[in-house]
Amino acid sequence: MLDTAAFALCREQKLSLVVFNVFKPGALKRVVMGEDEGTRVS
Numbered sequence: 001m002l003d004t005a006a007f008a009l010c011r012e013q014k015l016s017l018v019v020f021n022v023f024k025p026g027a028l029k030r031v032v033m034g035e036d037e038g039t040r041v042s
Contacts, residue, residue: 007041016042 010017020027020038030037 010041016040 007017009015018031018038018040020031022028027037
């Protein structure tokens with residue numbers, strides 16, 4: 001579940017969020033490396 005406070009803060013600061021499954025093997029590494037993983041919310 002996406003934390004609404006984090007989402008609101010990112011919207012106010014014009015930052016994007018990447019929502020992804022932390023239990024999927026290698027997902028966190030792909031996000032940190034800037035690879036296509038999860039859903040980008042802007």
